Amino acid sequence: xxxxxNGFHTVxxxxxxxxPNIVLIMTDQLRWDCLGYAGHPDVKTPYLDxxxxxxxxxxxxxxxxxxxxxxxxxxxxxxxxxxHGRVGYEDNxxxxxxxxxxxxxTAAGYYTQCVGKMHVHPLRNYLGFNNVExxxxxxxxxxxxxxxxxxxxxxxxxxxxxLKEELGVSADVTDTxxxxxxxxxxxxxHEEKYHPTNWVTDRSLDFLxxxxxxxxxxxxxxxxxxxxxxxxxxxxxxLYKDKDLRPPxxxxxxxDSYLKRDGRIFDSxxxxxxxxxxxxxxxxxxxxxxxxxxxxxRLIMALIExxxxxxxxxxxxxxxxxxxxxxxxxxKSRPYEGSCHIPLIVSAGKNxxxxxxxxxxxxxxxxxxDIMPTLIDIAGGQIPDSVDGKSLVPLMASxxxxxxxxxxxxxxxxxxxxxxxxxxxxxxxxxxWHSETGEEQYFELSEDPHELTDRIAEPxxxxxxxxxxxxxxxxxxxxxEQFTDGTVLISGRPYPPTLL
Numbered sequence: 001x002x003x004x005x006n007g008f009h010t011v012x013x014x015x016x017x018x019x020p021n022i023v024l025i026m027t028d029q030l031r032w033d034c035l036g037y038a039g040h041p042d043v044k045t046p047y048l049d050x051x052x053x054x055x056x057x058x059x060x061x062x063x064x065x066x067x068x069x070x071x072x073x074x075x076x077x078x079x080x081x082x083x084h085g086r087v088g089y090e091d092n093x094x095x096x097x098x099x100x101x102x103x104x105x106t107a108a109g110y111y112t113q114c115v116g117k118m119h120v121h122p123l124r125n126y127l128g129f130n131n132v133e134x135x136x137x138x139x140x141x142x143x144x145x146x147x148x149x150x151x152x153x154x155x156x157x158x159x160x161x162x163l164k165e166e167l168g169v170s171a172d173v174t175d176t177x178x179x180x181x182x183x184x185x186x187x188x189x190h191e192e193k194y195h196p197t198n199w200v201t202d203r204s205l206d207f208l209x210x211x212x213x214x215x216x217x218x219x220x221x222x223x224x225x226x227x228x229x230x231x232x233x234x235x236x237x238x239l240y241k242d243k244d245l246r247p248p249x250x251x252x253x254x255x256d257s258y259l260k261r262d263g264r265i266f267d268s269x270x271x272x273x274x275x276x277x278x279x280x281x282x283x284x285x286x287x288x289x290x291x292x293x294x295x296x297x298r299l300i301m302a303l304i305e306x307x308x309x310x311x312x313x314x315x316x317x318x319x320x321x322x323x324x325x326x327x328x329x330x331x332k333s334r335p336y337e338g339s340c341h342i343p344l345i346v347s348a349g350k351n352x353x354x355x356x357x358x359x360x361x362x363x364x365x366x367x368x369x370d371i372m373p374t375l376i377d378i379a380g381g382q383i384p385d386s387v388d389g390k391s392l393v394p395l396m397a398s399x400x401x402x403x404x405x406x407x408x409x410x411x412x413x414x415x416x417x418x419x420x421x422x423x424x425x426x427x428x429x430x431x432x433w434h435s436e437t438g439e440e441q442y443f444e445l446s447e448d449p450h451e452l453t454d455r456i457a458e459p460x461x462x463x464x465x466x467x468x469x470x471x472x473x474x475x476x477x478x479x480x481e482q483f484t485d486g487t488v489l490i491s492g493r494p495y496p497p498t499l500l
Contacts, residue, residue: 317342440469
């Protein structure tokens with residue numbers, strides 16, 4: 001689909017010759033509700049609140065396969081998960097796609113730069129970017145002693161290489177003593193300027209300094225936090241350590257057997273069984289978010305100082321969320337809102353020829369696959385036929401217009417061993433099928449946004465559940481795992497994380 005097929009006036013149809021600059025601010029593991037503009041009672045995010053006040057908030061944005069690699073495959077290819085082939089987490093699988101977000105924007109005349117996380121294979125696969133300054137965070141698979149020299153993070157990751165140049169050969173993000181998937185939290189041990197969050201902003205600002213002023217640019221500032229390690233500088237821990245924080249959401253349906261079994265393991269999928277350690281995880285997570293927000297503020301101020309802010313579209317999102325001890329769970333890959341519901345904001349400078357209603361909210365169900373066609377549409381390029389996502393440009397002028405509607409429901413999933421799951425989400429409700437056990441769940445999100453009450457057994461909603469189950473059967477029909485015969489769902493099927 002290209003922009004002309006939308007039936008709406010977009011940037012590429014207005015006869016404007018000047019292409020806007022595009023800044024994609026990507027975060028890692030940031031859940032949808034941990035932001036000031038989203039109404040969180042504790043977390044403070046003044047700069048992201050500013051973007052929301054000046055832009056359109058898509059408040060039903062999801063990550064259909066909510067872990068780092070699969071989510072980024074959707075972002076970079078515009079494909080849904082069964083087409084890009086990553087339905088779970090698996091390292092060291094080559095990324096070979098004909099069409100990518102950066103490649104198409106490069107073809108449209110943009111200078112394309114990524115700073116920060118890519119999480120692709122091989123590590124220095126540029127995916128069509130003109131240049132990448134890489135920091136993937138702590139990747140276990142890229143740090144083992146058996147990893148080839150050129151694929152080792154100590155060589156291929158620009159931040160780690162720089163950190164050792166600055167602080168000595170032994171310097172590492174693990175100096176804090178905490179792991180990249182852990183709920184353990186403590187402040188950063190070095191000067192703040194050495195923190196990975198600051199580094200992404202520093203290198204983004206340097207790109208603005210040395211860019212070619214004659215060309216439009218696409219800058220992807222791809223931050224690592226608030227993905228663990230939960231290690232913001234001390235100042236940000238101090239903002240939250242004495243606050244009475246809202247406790248994690250636990251409803252009427254959870255089973256605490258896994259928490260009792262694994263709750264003292266430092267990187268468990270349950271989070272800690274000790275309530276004080278759960279509180280410390282919240283403090284660390286919120287601290288990372290506000291630190292991130294302030295660094296995004298630096299980037300926004302630099303755009304203003306370079307006199308390009310008014311000519312720039314800013315899109316802000318995350319690859320997936322974080323359960324943060326909700327439902328006795330931690331990390332991601334789950335079908336619940338903390339894991340799969342993500343933030344999405346689009347804001348534009350006053351000189352950008354984009355029909356956008358500021359300080360507005362769009363309730364359409366959107367997904368990471370929609371970002372690539374949206375940015376290509378804004379750039380005036382041609383959206384490849386391989387793209388499954390939809391441009392969000394038609395929704396920005398009149399976010400409440402019911403005729404501007406891109407999908408009634410979304411299929412999400414994740415291969416996750418005994419916790420493997422599939423789900424159908426709409427603007428108002430969610431159906432979940434646990435593919436290992438066959439267990440089903442149903443939540444009325446419009447009344448119960450934090451999934452406290454599972455209504456799967458209630459007679460009054462059986463017709464609706466059957467309808468959503470039918471959408472899932474339709475989505476899974478013909479899949480190699482043989483999850484369905486076209487009439488019923490079949491549990492216990494082998495479910496590898498990669499379909500390539």
